Amino acid sequence: MPPSIHPVDLISALRQKHLTPAIVFLTSRRACDEAMEAFDHANFVLPTTRQEAIAKALEQVMAHHPSIAEHPMIPIVQRIGVAAHHAGHLPTWKIAIEELMRQGHLDAVFATTTLAAGVDFPARTVVITQSSIRKSRDFTDLTAGEVQQIAGRAGRRGKDHVGFAVITPSPYIDLSVLTKGLTGQPEAIDSQFTISYPMVLNLLKAHPHEHIQGILAKSFAQFQLNQRAEVLEQKLDALHIKMEPFGPRVCTDWITQWHTFDHARRHRHTRHPTYRAEPPEISARLPFLTPGRVVGFSRGRGVVLRQYRSKGQKNSMLTVLRPESAVTECPVTSVKEVYDRTYDCPETSTYPWCSTDTFDRLSHQLEELPLRLPLLPILASTDSEPLPDAIVQSLEDFSCPTCPSRSACQKDFLTASRLRQEQQRHTKSIQALRTSLWHRFQERVEVLQKFGYLTLTTQLTAEGEWARLIRIDHSLLITELIRAEAFTGADPSLLAGILASLAHDDDRPGAFPRISPGLSSLLGQVRKLAESLSPDEDPPLLRADVAALVERWVADQTLTWIGLCRLTTMAEGDIYRLLARTLEYLSQVQTLKGTHPGLAESASQAIAAIRRGVLEELP
Amino acid sequence: MTTDELEQLLAQQPVAVLHRLARGRVQRHFRAGKRRLIELLLQHSAQNRAGFESDLLTLIGERQAGPTSGSRPRHETPPIAHKKAASRSSDSEPSEPPISLTEWLQGIGVPAPQPFVQDPWQIEALAAVNETDVVISVPTGSGKTYVAIEAARRAMEDNRSVIYTSPLKALSNTKYAEFSKIFGPDKVGILTGDRQENGQAPLLVMTTEILRNLLYDAASGEIDVRLDTLGLVILDESQYLADPERGVVWEETIIFCPSQARLLLLSASIGNPQDIADWLTSIRATPCRLVRHSKRTVPLRAGYLHPNGKLTPLFRTLGIPQGHPGHLHPEAKHLFMEYEEETLPSGRPRR
Numbered sequence: 001m002p003p004s005i006h007p008v009d010l011i012s013a014l015r016q017k018h019l020t021p022a023i024v025f026l027t028s029r030r031a032c033d034e035a036m037e038a039f040d041h042a043n044f045v046l047p048t049t050r051q052e053a054i055a056k057a058l059e060q061v062m063a064h065h066p067s068i069a070e071h072p073m074i075p076i077v078q079r080i081g082v083a084a085h086h087a088g089h090l091p092t093w094k095i096a097i098e099e100l101m102r103q104g105h106l107d108a109v110f111a112t113t114t115l116a117a118g119v120d121f122p123a124r125t126v127v128i129t130q131s132s133i134r135k136s137r138d139f140t141d142l143t144a145g146e147v148q149q150i151a152g153r154a155g156r157r158g159k160d161h162v163g164f165a166v167i168t169p170s171p172y173i174d175l176s177v178l179t180k181g182l183t184g185q186p187e188a189i190d191s192q193f194t195i196s197y198p199m200v201l202n203l204l205k206a207h208p209h210e211h212i213q214g215i216l217a218k219s220f221a222q223f224q225l226n227q228r229a230e231v232l233e234q235k236l237d238a239l240h241i242k243m244e245p246f247g248p249r250v251c252t253d254w255i256t257q258w259h260t261f262d263h264a265r266r267h268r269h270t271r272h273p274t275y276r277a278e279p280p281e282i283s284a285r286l287p288f289l290t291p292g293r294v295v296g297f298s299r300g301r302g303v304v305l306r307q308y309r310s311k312g313q314k315n316s317m318l319t320v321l322r323p324e325s326a327v328t329e330c331p332v333t334s335v336k337e338v339y340d341r342t343y344d345c346p347e348t349s350t351y352p353w354c355s356t357d358t359f360d361r362l363s364h365q366l367e368e369l370p371l372r373l374p375l376l377p378i379l380a381s382t383d384s385e386p387l388p389d390a391i392v393q394s395l396e397d398f399s400c401p402t403c404p405s406r407s408a409c410q411k412d413f414l415t416a417s418r419l420r421q422e423q424q425r426h427t428k429s430i431q432a433l434r435t436s437l438w439h440r441f442q443e444r445v446e447v448l449q450k451f452g453y454l455t456l457t458t459q460l461t462a463e464g465e466w467a468r469l470i471r472i473d474h475s476l477l478i479t480e481l482i483r484a485e486a487f488t489g490a491d492p493s494l495l496a497g498i499l500a501s502l503a504h505d506d507d508r509p510g511a512f513p514r515i516s517p518g519l520s521s522l523l524g525q526v527r528k529l530a531e532s533l534s535p536d537e538d539p540p541l542l543r544a545d546v547a548a549l550v551e552r553w554v555a556d557q558t559l560t561w562i563g564l565c566r567l568t569t570m571a572e573g574d575i576y577r578l579l580a581r582t583l584e585y586l587s588q589v590q591t592l593k594g595t596h597p598g599l600a601e602s603a604s605q606a607i608a609a610i611r612r613g614v615l616e617e618l619p
Numbered sequence: 620m621t622t623d624e625l626e627q628l629l630a631q632q633p634v635a636v637l638h639r640l641a642r643g644r645v646q647r648h649f650r651a652g653k654r655r656l657i658e659l660l661l662q663h664s665a666q667n668r669a670g671f672e673s674d675l676l677t678l679i680g681e682r683q684a685g686p687t688s689g690s691r692p693r694h695e696t697p698p699i700a701h702k703k704a705a706s707r708s709s710d711s712e713p714s715e716p717p718i719s720l721t722e723w724l725q726g727i728g729v730p731a732p733q734p735f736v737q738d739p740w741q742i743e744a745l746a747a748v749n750e751t752d753v754v755i756s757v758p759t760g761s762g763k764t765y766v767a768i769e770a771a772r773r774a775m776e777d778n779r780s781v782i783y784t785s786p787l788k789a790l791s792n793t794k795y796a797e798f799s800k801i802f803g804p805d806k807v808g809i810l811t812g813d814r815q816e817n818g819q820a821p822l823l824v825m826t827t828e829i830l831r832n833l834l835y836d837a838a839s840g841e842i843d844v845r846l847d848t849l850g851l852v853i854l855d856e857s858q859y860l861a862d863p864e865r866g867v868v869w870e871e872t873i874i875f876c877p878s879q880a881r882l883l884l885l886s887a888s889i890g891n892p893q894d895i896a897d898w899l900t901s902i903r904a905t906p907c908r909l910v911r912h913s914k915r916t917v918p919l920r921a922g923y924l925h926p927n928g929k930l931t932p933l934f935r936t937l938g939i940p941q942g943h944p945g946h947l948h949p950e951a952k953h954l955f956m957e958y959e960e961e962t963l964p965s966g967r968p969r970r
């Protein structure tokens with residue numbers, strides 16, 4: 001069986017069941033183009049009346065958009081009534097295909113999922129061949145929301161009684177992702193709020209520093225953080241009730257008191273017999289190497305079964321349960337790591353120093369341990385929680401041994417201290433949820449102060465005043481380049497080339513053979529600066545080929561669109577988007593007329609030079 | 620929590636928990652090994668550490684409360700023979716026989732032309748937008764544009780100006796052409812990153828980024844756009860709020876939208892429209908109205924087409940069985956299993 005249905009068979013099957021017009025979603029642009037090529041040798045021709053209708057409709061579109069007149073796909077679209085539609089095409093060609101579809105001239109369109117949002121492009125049937133899509137450089141499973149947006153294109157209001165979403169398998173398919181997506185609830189929206197440098201500058205331009213926290217609090221991000229905090233607060237309330245039986249006793253803070261006492265007591269017991277012979281870092285470990293403790297050796301891990309010291313032996317020894325239920329004896333010094341993990345292990349007086357049930361359970365638990373375990377922070381100090389010296393020294397100072405609530409304290413201590421820890425953890429999390437945005441903001445402020453865009457009193461400096469007008473990605477790099485005078489004297493084509501390399505965040509391969517020495521050295525400077533800024537801002541891709549391409553388009557006014565496309569392996573649609581995005585970046589630089597007239601002028605010239613041919617032709 | 624503590628806590632979690640955390644945070648997380656996954660999660664959480672930590676603690680809490688059958692790792696599901704019995708109890712299959720292909724294909728065709736009648740939700744939304752901010756969350760193709768157009772018309776008749784934003788330049792261009800046809804070219808302008816036309820018109824189409832910039836400029840008191848006469852701001856495709864890179868722009872726009880202007884958020888179906896409405900209520904002058912429904916105007920049916928050309932319904936039922944992904948049509952199920960058996964390289968686990 002073929003891994004997926006042949007495009008010609010697919011369209012024939014849809015036609016035969018009257019399921020056309022259809023949109024066939026494929027994984028990639030290449031898949032769309034190949035699907036079209038599959039019709040080359042097929043005996044698949046529309047009746048002449050329909051071919052003529054397509055030709056006529058295309059002519060109308062051409063009146064507005066002459067650039068599609070020579071489009072190489074026109075003959076085949078006309079012959080078979082099927083087209084491809086993806087981001088590699090020029091916007092004008094996509095408009096033409098959309099128009100043909102809207103007027104009902106096409107039976108099917110092969111498309112990528114970039115078609116999914118908004119554009120009015122309905123059909124009777126949607127064919128789904130994939131369960132994941134390419135999103136910024138990687139493939140991810142479709143969300144329920146996306147599956148529903150894609151499937152939702154089926155069934156046109158006023159033109160269909162019913163819409164059909166047909167799944168046909170390909171090697172890229174996980175059926176359960178699609179069935180769950182079709183039958184499930186769309187995902188909840190989760191705030192993606194981030195605090196950028198321009199945001200900080202613009203906020204501080206318009207509002208005093210002390211108002212900012214209130215403004216950030218209005219974000220959906222904070223709204224959702226508050227929702228989470230409220231859940232935790234409810235848990236905290238519940239914990240409060242659970243803590244009631246463990247309120248003040250003879251001591252107000254009996255939990256800490258008992259903890260300290262208990263600690264001091266154990267400490268003394270274990271320390272005394274062994275303290276003399278061992279170096280401090282070893283002896284510090286001994287109190288923790290109790291039965292049930294998980295430890296690491298240079299090879300593998302084990303669970304301590306017993307600690308002992310043989311007569312005449314210098315080192316303290318351990319009996320350890322190792323993987324596959326092996327029991328070994330080893331000196332304490334061979335323990336490389338002591339983990340923050342213990343298992344219940346009541347000691348018995350004979351080998352293997354615990355009951356067989358315990359032994360079996362421990363063997364099992366040892367196998368199930370996660371790869372990474374937290375370490376006990378022992379080496380830093382002799383105690384996990386440093387105790388005041390006075391307390392450690394005189395155990396007799398504690399009133400616990402004779403206290404009337406001693407047995408109650410002893411009995412409740414574990415539960416009470418666990419509850420209290422949980423309380424503390426929740427309180428901390430709530431605190432963090434309420435203030436995290438503000439902290440993020442402060443971090444950004446500090447960076448902007450470091451670079452001199454903000455004063456220590458968070459006023460905008462002269463530099464900050466213009467820098468806030470650059471509201472695009474990599475704003476810090478761009479403003480730092482301007483301050484470093486990197487663009488001074490650079491002509492419009494160089495400026496456009498550099499901004500193009502900043503604006504282009506796609507890593508689809510493209511190639512361009514030559515790059516001018518001027519651009520190459522400037523790009524080197526940009527790269528260096530980007531690297532030095534990388535602790536404070538993620539560096540852009542800075543592709544030399546796209547920089548060179550845009551430089552050429554701006555510098556050489558005789559270059560035609562077709563000529564430009566021949567210079568690179570990039571798809572037309574990508575070149576178009578690259579230039580459109582470069583225009584956006586240039587128009588931001590253009591707003592700096594007041595402070596950087598030369599640069600702004602250069603940007604204006606570049607803008608004028610970019611806008612020609614196809615780029616002038618939009619609806 | 621310090622980063623080390625967080626890392627340790629992550630390391631203690633089973634991979635399934637990490638994958639649940641990674642959903643929506645990390646691209647292609649299902650391909651990453653545990654260690655790499657932790658690295659990626661830590662990287663991503665730098666932006667919103669508190670939210671991440673609380674999600675983690677919630678997940679841990681859920682697990683401690685006892686594993687639910689739904690979140691069990693896949694390998695624990697019993698072999699096929701038991702699975703049938705188990706699934707009958709939890710997700711019971713309907714007793715009616717599965718529908719036939721003929722039934723499934725019935726009703727294809729073009730409805731007779733009908734006079735335009737507003738849908739009840741459209742009436743409700745238009746009434747509400749006279750008074751307050753409105754969030755609309757309805758399925759794709761329901762007719763949100765109609766609400767946008769009528770609301771814009773009314774605002775303009777009132778001498779208030781209107782801004783319509785969309786996330787995509789292509790969509791902005793389309794809407795510009797569409798609105799120009801409806802209201803006349805002198806009434807409509809467009810502002811995108813690379814195109815400015817008729818910027819003084821009462822109805823301006825723009826990308827959301829441009830509106831955000833306008834609002835910043837207005838806040839620092841230095842622009843001419845008549846924000847004081849602004850009566851209505853329409854944010855189309857506002858499910859973009861969830862976009863990892865651009866979502867923040869929608870938040871900024873909504874936070875800084877002048878209080879006298881009504882906000883109209885148009886969105887495809889999303890999971891928590893009530894949250895969005897509650898959020899708007901909490902920061903805006905008047906309580907926000909939510910208009911939502913999830914019923915499609917044109918009913919949808921799902922099918923399965925085998926590579927050999929055989930077509931069958933995908934589900935046992937005619938419509939899509941909401942909440943029951945397991946109600947597959949026996950024929951589709953059989954064909955797909957056959958497909959997987961023949962095409963999967965040996966050794967790869969079957970789902």
Ligand SMILES: Nc1ncnc2c1ncn2[C@@H]1O[C@H](COP(=O)(O)OP(=O)(O)OP(=O)(O)O)[C@@H](O)[C@H]1O
Pocket residue numbers: 117118119120157158735736737738741758759760761762763764765886887
């Ligand atoms: N009340 C109505 N009766 C009949 N047809 C309608 C009605 N309202 C809208 N339509 C039609 O429904 C179609 C889809 O409308 P529209 O493009 O506004 O959908 P949408 O909700 O914006 O979808 P999307 O999520 O794809 O943007 C249009 O052709 C429109 O003319």
Ligand SMILES: [Mg+2]
Pocket residue numbers: 118763764855
């Ligand atoms: Mg719409």
